[in-house]
Structures are given as C-alpha cells and as structure tokens.
Amino acid sequence: MPDVLVKNADYVVTVDRDRRIIRDGAIAISGNKIVAVGKTQEVAPRYPNADVIDARGKLALPGLFDTHIHNAQQLGRGLADEAISGPERLFKRLWVVESHMDAGDALCAARLCQLELIRAGTTCFADPGNYFAAETAQAVGESGMRGMIARTVFDMGQTNMGSLPKNFFEPTDTALGRADDMVAEMNGRFDGRLKAWFSMRVPVACSDDLLRKLGALAAMRGVGIIGHACENRDETTASHLKYGMGDIARLEKLGLLGPNMLLLHMGWVDPKELMLVQKRDVKVSLSPGATFHHAMGNINHGKTPEMLELGVTVSLGSDSAMSGNFLDAIRQTFLLVGGFHEARLDPKIIRPEVAVEMITINGARSMLWDDELGSLEVGKKADISILNTQRPEWQPIYNPIANLVYCAHGGCADTVIVDGKILMRDGKVLTLNETDLYEEAKDRAASLVKRAGLEQAAASIWPLQ
Ligand SMILES: [Zn+2]
Structure with a gap:
C-alpha cells in the first residue's frame, strides 16, 4: 500500500x-x-x-464514531414514524420489519447503512445486535469501514410490554451458544476492523439466567456487551413492574455492570443508578435524533450534564433509519448540545468541544478502542x-x-x-456501488413492506398521485 x-x-x-x-x-x-x-x-x-x-x-x-447503529433496520426507514408509544414502535414496527427480512435483505440493508455512514464521515459504528451477523460482517468487509457487531439473544416470548415475533426468541442456552459462536468466528476479522461483542438488546426481554451467563461469556472471551437501557418511560416502568427495579439496578444485581459495557439511550436513568454507572465505568451512548423523533424523553428527563460532571464516558449514536431516521454523527452533536441548552435554559451547559469529543475519542473509548483510534496521533x-x-x-x-x-x-x-x-x-x-444499491433497495423495500403488512404505516396523509 x-x-x-x-x-x-x-x-x-x-x-x-x-x-x-x-x-x-x-x-x-x-x-x-x-x-x-x-x-x-x-x-x-x-x-x-x-x-x-x-x-x-x-x-x-x-x-467519526457512531456508537448506536442498527444495520438491519435500514430498509424500514419511514415505517416507524409517528408510532404511538415506545412499545408499539418496538413490537409493532421495528421488530416486525426485522423478523420479515431474509438474508438478502439484511446484506442490502447493511451495505446501504454503511454507505450512508461513510457519506456522513463516519468510520466506525457499533451495532447493538440482529440475527444477520454474517451479512453485517460481509458488508463491513466490502465497505472498508470499521465496526462492532453482535447477535441478538432473547429467551422470552412474552414481556409485559408485548409479544416478540415467533422467530425472535430461543431457549436460553441455544441463544447464548449461537452468540458465542459468532463472537469466536467474527471478532478481529478484516485485519482487526471488525469487533464482535455480545448483545443485550432490551433487558426486559432477557431472563436473569440469560443475562448472568452473557456476562460470564463476555468475560471469558474478553469482549464487551452492548445493549439498550433506560430507553423510555414504558420500558423503565415495565422493568420496575416485573423485576422491582430499573435496568441499571438489575444489571448491578446480576453482576454485569463494568467497563466493557456500552449502554444505549439511558435517558431514564435515576440518580442512584447514575452513581453505579460512574462507579463501574460503564460507557453510555446517547441518541438525540431518536429521542427528538420519537418523544422518548431522553432530553427532558436525561442526565447528560450530570454524566459529564461525573466523568462518565459519553458518545453519540444515530440509532437507525427507523429511529433517528438519518445516520449522521455531526447532526447528533447539534441535537444533543441544542437539546440540553433548551431543556436546561442554559446555553453553556454542554460546549461544542465536548460534543466533538463524543463522536471521536469518546466513541473510541466506548468501544474499548481508544488505544488505536479516536485521535490523530x-x-x-x-x-x-x-x-x-x-x-x-x-x-x-x-x-x-x-x-x-x-x-x-x-x-x-x-x-x-x-x-x-x-x-x-x-x-x-470507492468501495460500494451506489447506483446498484439504490435500485436493489427500492425493489427489496417494496417486497418487505408487503410481507411485514406495514403498507399503511408509511402512507402519506396527502394524496399521492
Ligand atoms: Zn437501538
């Protein structure tokens, strides 16, 4: 070279x-x-x-780092807009789309996702998990990006927020075995451009047994765990109703909190839990675009200024084409800084320099990669x-x-x-064929929206002639 x-x-x-x-x-x-x-x-x-x-x-x-990116949701863009509540968005839109995809859809989605990231100046993403690790990895090989992938593990078909799609949950040990095989096979591929971690997509759909074993596997393999936590009011309430505590307290009880854990959203973390996040050096990725779009309350109820004061490593993520809808780390910085200026009536509460750290060096720290990445040195x-x-x-x-x-x-x-x-x-x-990809995405999306039964979800209220 x-x-x-x-x-x-x-x-x-x-x-x-x-x-x-x-x-x-x-x-x-x-x-x-x-x-x-x-x-x-x-x-x-x-x-x-x-x-x-x-x-x-x-x-x-x-x-640039974008530490919360769902490759598999790229073809669902526009299918979760104006969803009524957090659970409806998850159970009736996002997971419906993902559960109707085939491997070809997943490869096309991942290529398109990474194309959008490259065009936004992003060089590294963290994906919280899907059932298409091989296809996501293949796209990383082709696009030349750096990224972290994970395999979703769910062992509960029914939660107090809703039912999971039938092909979305497995017996505990089957799910863990498959995730562990994926980490063993994928971690470090493409000259080290690819990391493979364990995924905890939504804690309320994971049993205590699964989470405990997930922590042990991550420690054994020397990799991290990425997962959503304290995402919105409904999910926080669901955790309290079922487990008598919020996500962070539960993860502490199960022995999972540690420096190798990257938790996403975290808008509803309470002050006591925040002290645990600091104590265990847990990393946090915020998605201001997703909360602006879907009213998750992560700015109004969020504690980013307090996290920064406590020295917690905070990075930013675009979430997905179905959540934040655009994949752009730079726009995320504006939404985060502007969001907290507005909510706290204080235009100095988060400086722009701090936001740039979030999409560079803190992104690298969040993915345990700051020894090699995150600064020009x-x-x-x-x-x-x-x-x-x-x-x-x-x-x-x-x-x-x-x-x-x-x-x-x-x-x-x-x-x-x-x-x-x-x-x-x-x-x-230079690495992906944009024109071909747009054509393929159009065809695949037309078929996917029918299979998922979501044609009405994306319909315009203005007549389309
Ligand atoms: Zn997510």
Whole structure:
C-alpha cells in the first residue's frame, strides 16, 4: 500500500491530549498507521512519493464514531414514524420489519447503512445486535469501514410490554451458544476492523439466567456487551413492574455492570443508578435524533450534564433509519448540545468541544478502542474524516469547532480514510456501488413492506398521485 499524505488542510483537529488544532496541517500515513501529524511545511517534504490528498479548504479530524447503529433496520426507514408509544414502535414496527427480512435483505440493508455512514464521515459504528451477523460482517468487509457487531439473544416470548415475533426468541442456552459462536468466528476479522461483542438488546426481554451467563461469556472471551437501557418511560416502568427495579439496578444485581459495557439511550436513568454507572465505568451512548423523533424523553428527563460532571464516558449514536431516521454523527452533536441548552435554559451547559469529543475519542473509548483510534496521533490507526468547508454554511470560520457542531452536517464529508485505505475520495465512494444499491433497495423495500403488512404505516396523509 503506498504512503498517503493529507496536506494543506486549513485545520487538522487532532483531539490529542492537548486538543491541538493545527492550521495548514498535514497527516502522513504508512500502511494502516499515522506516522506524522504537523504543519504541512514540516511533514510534506518527508513523503515525496506519497499519494497526496490536497485538503486546502478542508478540515481533517479523527474518523467519526457512531456508537448506536442498527444495520438491519435500514430498509424500514419511514415505517416507524409517528408510532404511538415506545412499545408499539418496538413490537409493532421495528421488530416486525426485522423478523420479515431474509438474508438478502439484511446484506442490502447493511451495505446501504454503511454507505450512508461513510457519506456522513463516519468510520466506525457499533451495532447493538440482529440475527444477520454474517451479512453485517460481509458488508463491513466490502465497505472498508470499521465496526462492532453482535447477535441478538432473547429467551422470552412474552414481556409485559408485548409479544416478540415467533422467530425472535430461543431457549436460553441455544441463544447464548449461537452468540458465542459468532463472537469466536467474527471478532478481529478484516485485519482487526471488525469487533464482535455480545448483545443485550432490551433487558426486559432477557431472563436473569440469560443475562448472568452473557456476562460470564463476555468475560471469558474478553469482549464487551452492548445493549439498550433506560430507553423510555414504558420500558423503565415495565422493568420496575416485573423485576422491582430499573435496568441499571438489575444489571448491578446480576453482576454485569463494568467497563466493557456500552449502554444505549439511558435517558431514564435515576440518580442512584447514575452513581453505579460512574462507579463501574460503564460507557453510555446517547441518541438525540431518536429521542427528538420519537418523544422518548431522553432530553427532558436525561442526565447528560450530570454524566459529564461525573466523568462518565459519553458518545453519540444515530440509532437507525427507523429511529433517528438519518445516520449522521455531526447532526447528533447539534441535537444533543441544542437539546440540553433548551431543556436546561442554559446555553453553556454542554460546549461544542465536548460534543466533538463524543463522536471521536469518546466513541473510541466506548468501544474499548481508544488505544488505536479516536485521535490523530502518531502510532494510531489511520482513520480520518475530511470535511469540505468551501460551502456557505461554513462561512466565515472564526471557531471551526463551533461551526462543526452548530452549522455543519455529515454531507460536508468529502474524503474518508479507514485503516489507511481511502473509502471516499473527493465525494466519491470507492468501495460500494451506489447506483446498484439504490435500485436493489427500492425493489427489496417494496417486497418487505408487503410481507411485514406495514403498507399503511408509511402512507402519506396527502394524496399521492
Ligand atoms: Zn437501538
């Protein structure tokens, strides 16, 4: 692989220990690693034979993390809008779509999902689980992205929120055995671009026995557990009704809370539970887009400022095409910061710099990957996003971080590098065939919506002629 040299960048946002922002910056890559970061005039002469990416008029930053992404829900976009309640969304829309998919749908969905992520400047995602780990992994192999996958395990067909689809639950040990086989087979594939973890999709649909054994398996394999927790009012109430406590207290009782756990949403965590999250160094991924869209109460009831004050590692996720609906880490930063400014009547409560940490270094920490990823530093893996600032929404630039959070969006991504390989260059995705994918997605979606019986769910109230 030839050396790659990014040079003349107006700004290189390093997110290193000193949080340096380098004007007229350069980044040199050899193989899959960063070998130099500095001023163009110092770095460029040392790499005369490199493949040059001229980043004049652009801003380079660490490859973006989106730590809550459901690959399998991509073809369901628009089928959960205006769902009445949290349980209806889950049991009548999201899981209905997933349970009617075949392997071909899942592969198409994962390719499309990763295409959207790359186009938004995202280099690494965390997927909380589906039943199509092989197809999700195949798409990672093809797209060139970095990601973490997991296999869903449910051992309860009936919860006090609703019934699971028939093909969605298995006997406890069967589910665990299959998840463990998947981790053994997939973890570390594609030169380490793929991680495989265990999934705890929704705690109220998992028995105590399953959760305890899941914790033991994760410890044995040396991997993490990703799962939803304290997601909305109904789910929190359901946990209290069935188990006499909320998700976090239950996970503590079962011995699962630890630094290898990444919990999603967490909008309804109570103060006592929050202290446990801090004590056990549990990582948190928030999805402001999903709560804005689906009224989950994660901003109004959320405790992000308190989490930050306690030093909890907080990252951001777009959730899915059926939840947040758009997959764009940069837009998530605006929604989170703006959401808390509004809810707490305090425009300083979360600074834009903190939000940028959430989609870079904290994303890496959430996935136990910060030794290799999350900042632009010599020795780290070469995962880089380059944004085009020659656009009206970026002008003028006094503070590039403020513009990034308050004015920009993923569509500004121009060039994306993962593991030293260029996945998108000057706005052209090099690893996936976009036109073919859009055609295939259209055909598959038309069939899927019929099989799932959700034609009415997506119908416009305006006449479509
Ligand atoms: Zn989710």
